[in-house]
Amino acid sequence: MDPVKSKTTAIKPPRIKGLNDVGRYAIGVQWADGHDSIFPLANLRRFCPCNECGGDDAAAGAQTQRLSQLSRLGESGVYLRWADGHETLYTTAQMRAACRCAFCAGEPERPLTGG
Numbered sequence: 144m145d146p147v148k149s150k151t152t153a154i155k156p157p158r159i160k161g162l163n164d165v166g167r168y169a170i171g172v173q174w175a176d177g178h179d180s181i182f183p184l185a186n187l188r189r190f191c192p193c194n195e196c197g198g199d200d201a202a203a204g205a206q207t208q209r210l211s212q213l214s215r216l217g218e219s220g221v222y223l224r225w226a227d228g229h230e231t232l233y234t235t236a237q238m239r240a241a242c243r244c245a246f247c248a249g250e251p252e253r254p255l256t257g258g
């Protein structure tokens with residue numbers, strides 16, 4: 144075992160296989176490695192990586208968290224356009240890093256129970 148390689152979270156950007164709406168307030172992403180993610184729109188807006196937002200969560204309110212367009216940019220990125228006109232571009236690596244599911248968050252006290 145090589146201790147340096149024991150943590151293999153970011154070898155290469157994961158690819159997106161599928162993208163879909165989950166109700167009005169979230170989107171679902173199916174990854175090529177078999178993982179599924181659900182992203183609340185509020186989180187995607189809050190974590191918007193653009194310079195304008197700069198990681199601030201200044202954006203608040205219904206318009207800023209409502210999506211008017213959702214597109215895949217090939218297998219390496221996702222484009223979101225918000226109801227207030229703001230545009231967000233996520234690379235798949237950024238998106239995957241934003242996944243807050245029990246598996247990605249790595250919380251041993253919250254195993255996946257399957258509901």
Ligand SMILES: [Zn+2]
Pocket residue numbers: 191192193194195196197229230231
């Ligand atoms: Zn932004």
Ligand SMILES: [Zn+2]
Pocket residue numbers: 178179180242243244245246247248
């Ligand atoms: Zn996850």
